[in-house]
Structures are given as C-alpha cells and as structure tokens.
Amino acid sequence: xxxxxxxxxxxxxxxxxxxxxxxxxxxxxxxxxxxxxxxxxxxxxxxxxxxxxxxxxxxxxxxxxxxxxxxxxxx
Amino acid sequence: xxxxxxxxxxxxxxxxxxxxxxxxxxxxxxxxxxxxxxxxxxxxxxxxxxxxxxxxxxxxxxxxxxxxxxxxxxxxxxxxxxxxxxxxxxxxxxxxxxxxxxxxxxxxxxxxxxxxxxxxxxxxxxxxxxxxxxxxxxxxxxxxxxxxxxxxxxxxxxxxxxxxxxxxxxxxxxxxxxxxxxxxxxxxxxxx
Numbered sequence: 001x002x003x004x005x006x007x008x009x010x011x012x013x014x015x016x017x018x019x020x021x022x023x024x025x026x027x028x029x030x031x032x033x034x035x036x037x038x039x040x041x042x043x044x045x046x047x048x049x050x051x052x053x054x055x056x057x058x059x060x061x062x063x064x065x066x067x068x069x070x071x072x073x074x075x
Numbered sequence: 076x077x078x079x080x081x082x083x084x085x086x087x088x089x090x091x092x093x094x095x096x097x098x099x100x101x102x103x104x105x106x107x108x109x110x111x112x113x114x115x116x117x118x119x120x121x122x123x124x125x126x127x128x129x130x131x132x133x134x135x136x137x138x139x140x141x142x143x144x145x146x147x148x149x150x151x152x153x154x155x156x157x158x159x160x161x162x163x164x165x166x167x168x169x170x171x172x173x174x175x176x177x178x179x180x181x182x183x184x185x186x187x188x189x190x191x192x193x194x195x196x197x198x199x200x201x202x203x204x205x206x207x208x209x210x211x212x213x214x215x216x217x218x219x220x221x222x223x224x225x226x227x228x229x230x231x232x233x234x235x236x237x238x239x240x241x242x243x244x245x246x247x248x249x250x251x252x253x254x255x256x257x258x259x260x261x262x263x264x265x266x267x
Binding site: 009012013014017018019041044045048049051052053054055056057058059060061063064065067068069071072074075 | 085088089092093095096097100101106110113114117118121124167168170195196197199200203214215217218219223224239242243246249250253
C-alpha cells in the first residue's frame with residue numbers, strides 16, 4: 001500500500017470529528033494501532049480540540065437568563 | 076388524554092442559552108456585545124418560531140439565526156478586523172515537529188510543560204480570539220458545539236469543503252500560536 005501514513009494523516013480531522021463511516025473508522029483505527037508517529041499526531045489534534053472545548057465553557061449571565069425566560073413566557 | 080391540546084409542545088430554545096452565549100463571547104470578543112447578540116437572536120427566534128419545524132434541530136436553527144445576525148450587524152462593530160494570514164505553510168503537525176526537533180528551551184522540553192500540558196489556559200482563548208473570524212467560527216462550531224460538518228455548512232451558508240479548509244486552517248493557526256506563546260513563556264523564564 002502506497003503511503004498509508006499520508007492517507008491517514010489527511011483524514012485525521014474527519015476521524016477526530018466523527019465524520020468517517022464505520023469502514024473508514026476501522027481502517028484509521030487499525031493504522032493508528034500499528035503506527036506510533038501517526039498515533040502521536042492524532043493525540044495532538046485530539047488534545048487541541050479538548051483544549052478549545054475546556055477553555056471556552058461559560059454560563060450565560062443572570063440578566064440574560066432572565067431576559068430569555070421573560071421572552072419565552074410572552075410567547 | 077382529556078384536556079390535552081393538539082398544539083405541539085413549544086420548542087426548547089432556552090436550553091441552548093449557555094451554548095449560544097459562550098459562542099457569542101468568542102465571536103464578539105466582549106461580554107456586552109455577546110449579550111446583545113444573544114438577546115437579538117432570541118428575540119428573532121421567538122418572533123419567527125412558527126417557521127421552526129418541530130422535531131428538527133433547534134440548536135442548529137438558533138445558531139443559524141445568530142450567525143446571520145453576527146454577519147449582518149456585529150462584524151463591523153469589531154475594533155480589530157482580523158485578516159486571513161499570508162503565512163500558512165499548511166502544516167497540520169507544526170507542534171509535533173517542533174517538539175521532535177527540540178525547539179524549546181531545555182526546561183520546557185516536554186509537552187506537559189507547555190500550554191499543551193495545562194488543560195486550563197488563557198493562552199488557548201487568546202489564540203482563538205486571534206484567529207481570523209471565518210476560521211474561528213468554524214472551529215467554535217465543531218470543537219465547542221460538536222456540530223457535524225454538514226450542520227456547520229448549513230449554519231454558515233457555505234460548502235462542506237469550505238468548512239473543512241477553514242477548520243484545518245484554524246487548527247493549524249492555533250498550533251502555531253500556542254507554540255509561540257510557549258516559546259515566549261520559556262524565553263521570559265530564561266531571562267528572569
């Protein structure tokens with residue numbers, strides 16, 4: 001198989017974001033199991049995605065919450 | 076089922092308030108504008124709620140309203156319009172390669188010592204806020220809200236291919252910025 005790493009690298013984002021079908025997921029998973037460098041690259045992307053998620057959590061301020069509740073009651 | 080009305084249950088718009096707000100906060104980059112944007116979004120959503128098809132994705136519908144409002148009314152408010160960078164070597168694994176090359180001062184050699192190692196880090200927000208708006212919008216919708224590429228395409232009114240290229244660009248830029256912050260922190264530690 002020519003350049004299995006390249007093929008997987010190109011699809012790492014889609015793999016991470018659950019955009020691949022079952023067969024593709026299995027292909028990528030098998031390669032990551034056998035290829036430490038690709039697994040490292042995947043771990044980096046996964047970590048970056050988690051950093052974004054963890055650091056952007058925020059609750060709406062009370063004032064906004066009340067505003068929306070009042071809107072909902074009026075409709 | 077005596078007394079039950081035939082009208083469908085009102086859609087739950089309120090349940091998505093926190094999601095809309097945290098997104099608006101990163102879009103507008105200031106809390107006052109974020110509140111205004113979310114308020115305007117809900118006013119519009121309730122005004123046109125009969126256009127919402129029950130059983131479909133309320134979260135995506137609300138985010139579509141907010142994206143349109145942001146584009147039409149709020150983008151011009153931003154004091155700093157962030158342009159697309161000209162230096163994008165297209166490297167998806169920038170940090171991975173820098174780490175392998177040993178590009179950090181010795182006392183910051185492992186990923187755990189850098190911004191990558193700390194989960195809670197203001198540098199991540201800073202790096203996100205510095206992204207060009209088109210890339211930032213896609214990164215937020217995928218990473219923060221777990222929308223599918225197709226949903227993001229619908230929310231923003233763009234093609235799926237465009238979603239993917241903006242997402243990749245955004246993630247690459249985040250890597251470069253976080254790496255630079257880590258180096259700056261290391262250099263500061265060196266001279267202190």
